[in-house]
Amino acid sequence: MVVLSVPAEVTVMLLDIEGTTTPIAFVKDILFPYIKENVKEYLQTHWEEEECQQDVSLLRKQAEEDSHLDGAVPIPAASGNGADDLPQMIQAVVDNVCWQMSLDRKTTALKQLQGHMWRAAFAAGRMKAEFFEDVVPAVRKWREAGMKVYIYSSGSVEAQKLLFGHSTEGDLLELVDGHFDTKIGHKVESESYRKIANSIGCSTNNILFLTDVTLEASAAEEADVHVAVVVRPGNAGLTDDEKTYYSLITSFSELYLPSSS
Numbered sequence: 001m002v003v004l005s006v007p008a009e010v011t012v013m014l015l016d017i018e019g020t021t022t023p024i025a026f027v028k029d030i031l032f033p034y035i036k037e038n039v040k041e042y043l044q045t046h047w048e049e050e051e052c053q054q055d056v057s058l059l060r061k062q063a064e065e066d067s068h069l070d071g072a073v074p075i076p077a078a079s080g081n082g083a084d085d086l087p088q089m090i091q092a093v094v095d096n097v098c099w100q101m102s103l104d105r106k107t108t109a110l111k112q113l114q115g116h117m118w119r120a121a122f123a124a125g126r127m128k129a130e131f132f133e134d135v136v137p138a139v140r141k142w143r144e145a146g147m148k149v150y151i152y153s154s155g156s157v158e159a160q161k162l163l164f165g166h167s168t169e170g171d172l173l174e175l176v177d178g179h180f181d182t183k184i185g186h187k188v189e190s191e192s193y194r195k196i197a198n199s200i201g202c203s204t205n206n207i208l209f210l211t212d213v214t215l216e217a218s219a220a221e222e223a224d225v226h227v228a229v230v231v232r233p234g235n236a237g238l239t240d241d242e243k244t245y246y247s248l249i250t251s252f253s254e255l256y257l258p259s260s261s
């Protein structure tokens, strides 16, 4: 087995979710189709609620920022005609959500709505989150060795908690010290990693970030965060240069903590 030594200065493991702790197939084949199939009904049912209105406002703001993009779907402002406008308004939001999802966009607006929609499905036991089999044993071992474990995903903090709280292996929330999402910044921006270190109260070089996406690894590295790229079944392939440049792991069990020999 390949072994990657975790640098002695690392005290924090920062984990991506999709493609790292959790199969991309679970996200693409279960989580995302649930949104596409249910978004219209969800909006019709929850439209009058404050939370839903906040989600729509954020999506509208995002749609304005996206107006220059090819194929962008606008969300008109409410005209004041109330119920008359509602079906068109809801359809515009549905079309916008579907357009964003067709591009796998990671906007805070889209991710916030998705998190709210998954809440009912997880609570009703209609979905259970999948984790690669090496994840839970490794995280337990790291924590026993005194490491802190944080999550950084484009999925909203609320969605992250749903996944960890409702997994095929039970409630895993107690294994996580904290969660970060795109509200702290996007994962391809190095400033996000400085803010995360600041929020945790450590230096960036105390963090080891595990992700499947090399653009994220590169941004983290620029902030002096240690990185390893996680290669999992179903993940996007890496170029030869990326394979040479990055430390690669195919399982969390390949990480060796010098302190826990």
Ligand SMILES: CSCCC(=O)C(=O)COP(=O)(O)O
Residues within 6 Å of the ligand: 016, 017, 018, 019, 027, 031, 106, 111, 114, 152, 153, 154, 155, 156, 159, 160, 163, 187
């Ligand atoms: C944690 S919510 C479900 C996954 C999701 O919506 C997503 O965008 C995952 O992105 P990641 O940053 O974990 O690769």
Ligand SMILES: [Mg+2]
Residues within 6 Å of the ligand: 016, 017, 018, 019, 020, 211, 212, 213
């Ligand atoms: Mg990922």
